[in-house]
Amino acid sequence: MKEKIKEKFNNSGIKRLFKSLQLRIFFIICLVGIIPILLMKSSILENYEEQSVIQRGRMLQNQCSNLAFRMGSAVANLNLDISGFKTEMEQLANLYNGRLVVANRDFKIIEDTYGLDTGKLLVSEEVVQCFQGETSLSRGPGSRFVELAIPIEEAVTEEVVGALVVSSETANIMEGKEELGRQVLILQVGMVMAVLLAAFYASIILVRPFSKVTQSLEGISGGFLEDNLSILDYxxxxxxxxxxxxxxxxxxxxxxxxxxxxxxxxxxxxxxxxxxxxxxxxxxxxxxxxxxxxxxxxxxxxxxxxxxxxxxxxxxxxxKMDRKASDVNIRSVNINELIELILKRLRPIAAKRNIELVLDSYKPVIAEVDDTKLTLALSNLVENAIKYNNDGGWVHLSINTDHKYFYIKVEDNGIGIPKDDQEHIFERFFRVDKSHSREIGGTGLGLAIARNAVLMHHGVIKVFSEEGVGTTFTVRVPLTYTE
Ligand SMILES: Nc1ncnc2c1ncn2[C@@H]1O[C@H](COP(=O)(O)OP(=O)(O)OP(=O)(O)O)[C@@H](O)[C@H]1O
Ligand SMILES: [Mg+2]
CATH class of the missing domain: 1.10.287.130 (Signal transduction histidine kinase, dimerisation/phosphotransfer (DHp) domain)
Known part of the structure; x- marks a missing residue:
């Protein structure tokens, strides 16, 4: 049997539904997991490069600021004289695998460790900034150099008399970046694979309980009413x-x-x-x-x-009454007359057993009801009050109303209904004493019909009874009918 259910489940569209749900969960987890991993690489590398350049700049600045200061101290009449610093400049240039250039107040290059541009003019944004007293760090063309421009100030007047421009190759920074890139890539591949695996298992685990529920439901809709559902996973x-x-x-x-x-x-x-x-x-x-x-x-x-x-x-x-309310035939009815008619028909039956039938009409009542169904309900109540009565007993009816409802009471001093049976008397085919009831005659449908008819009018029917003393049925129905 289980195999059969499984087969049915596998063939059904539900399996496809769960597959697509699983796929969607898988893609969502992948998307959420993989995008940050992919973005991670460029941000790590950019950060590395930036930090390395800053660090290089700092290092250059530490060494060269000192040199610039000393050059400033050797100034006479605002004229730069760097003849005493040439060797030191060469050494620093070798150390940083770069180039040191000194320009005087006229932007003319007076010393170049490469020996290429001596005597030429050096006009750049950085040098101009230098003559305003600012040190600046920038990247050279193609990012292959880090360039630092330091002002040379006259020791006493602090007037800028020249600029020391140091450029250092960044090839080793780029090499480091490339190496780091390779490592990050390996890490990325590993992480993406881990996310794929996690997404795959998560999609299976998340969907499993629901597919279990559906499998069980499928089995039950096939008619296995005994099976209970027990899925405690979540x-x-x-x-x-x-x-x-x-x-x-x-x-x-x-x-x-x-x-x-x-x-x-x-x-x-x-x-x-x-x-x-x-x-x-x-x-x-x-x-x-x-x-x-x-x-x-x-x-x-x-x-x-x-x-x-x-x-x-x-x-x-x-x-008929089990069907929808479309079958109701509502019109304005004089309830007092309706009950008079019922009593007229039942009086001969009561008279046969010498049972007194009395109606108290406290107020005239006009209400929107389905008269056929209400007659059916009330007739049965009165019939019962006569049927389950003793010879010479009485049945009292009363009609009353307020601004919203009308109330009908059917009271008898008949045999009564045992306490335990009172909750069942509105069930179909229920009769208190089967043998006795058969002798009296009846199928046990009357009260079921009465209750349905009252409920159809959005009313309430209640029973109060004591065995051997008598029974009272009360009915309350709204004066105006609402769908
Ligand atoms: N006024 C009453 N006094 C005592 N018992 C009652 C009274 N009304 C109903 N019963 C009990 O409730 C049972 C159900 O009543 P119901 O009207 O549904 O069925 P019935 O009268 O036996 O058959 P039917 O009305 O279908 O001809 C009755 O068999 C009877 O035992
Ligand atoms: Mg009856």
Whole structure:
């Protein structure tokens, strides 16, 4: 059986649905995980380069500021004389694998460790800034150099008399960057693979409980009412399971009551037919049956036919009321007159057993009701009050109203209903004392019909009863009908 469910599940569109859900979860996790990993590389490398350049600049500045200061001290008449610093400049240039250039106040290069540009003019933004007393750090063309421009100030007047421009190759910084890039790439590949793996497992784990729920539901919709759902993997699925099991419980109760109803119906419908068959058979099996006996048996058969007819009519009435409210036929009705009519019809039956039937109409009532259905309900209440009464008893009815509802009370001093049975009397086919009720006659549908009719009008029906003392039914119905 389980294999069959599995096969059904695999073939169904639900499996495809879960596959696509799994895929979506997988992609979302991948997206969220991989994008930062990809962005990580460029930001790490940029940061590395920036920091390295700053560090290089600092180092250059430490050494060369001192040189510039000393050059400033050797100034005479605002004229730069760097003849005493040439060797030191060469040494520094070799140390930093770079070039040192000194320009005088006229922007003329008076010393170049490369020996290329001596005597030429050196005009750049950095040098101009230098003559305003500012030190500046910049990247040379193609980012292959770090360039530092330091002002040379006259020791006493602090007037800028020249500029010392130091440039240092950044080839080793770029090499370091490339190496770091390679390492980051390896790290990235590892991390992306880890994210893919995690996304794959997460998508399976996240979807699994729901596919379990659906599998079980699929199985149950195939008719396995005994199976309960038990998926405790997640709090959510646990709650879902519990809610589902409660619903299943209610469905089982409904299913049971439906089955009971069907078996009751068939039983009730069969009884009169069986009686008729027994009566007819006994007539057929005898010879020379006297005419009186024929008549008597046929009368009995007619009674059974009437009984069968009543059951069928009652069932049809119930089925009609089970349908939606579209079947309601609402109009303005004089309730006092409606009850008078019911009593007129039932009075002869009450009179037969010497039962007093009294109506107290406290107020005239006009209400929007379906008169056929309300008549059905009230007739049954009065019929019951007569049927389950003692000879010589009484039945009192009253009608009253306020601005919103009308109230009908049917009270008798009959046999009463035992406490335990009171909650069941509105159920279909329920009769308090089966044997006694059969003798009195009835199928147990009357109160079910009455209650449905009252509920259809958005009303309330209640019972108060004490065994051996009597029974009171109260009905409350709104004066105006709302859909
Ligand atoms: N006024 C009453 N006094 C005592 N018992 C009552 C009274 N009304 C109803 N009952 C009990 O409730 C049961 C259900 O009533 P209900 O009207 O549904 O069925 P019924 O009268 O047996 O059959 P039906 O009305 O379908 O002909 C009755 O069989 C009876 O036992
Ligand atoms: Mg009845």
């Amino acid at each position: 709090t959510e699925t646990q709650v879902l399971s519990e809610a589902y099991n409660r619903m299943l419980g209610r469905m089982k109760v409904l299913d049971d009551s439906r089955q009971e109803f069907v078996s009751n119906v068939s039983h009730e419908l069969k009884t009169p037919i069986t009686s008729m068959k027994v009566l007819a058979d006994s007539l057929l099996s005898q010879e020379d049956v006297p005419a009186e006996l024929y008549k008597e048996f046929l009368q009995d058969i007619t009674q059974e036919i009437e009984r069968e007819n009543k059951i069928i009519n009652d069932l049809l009435a119930l089925v």
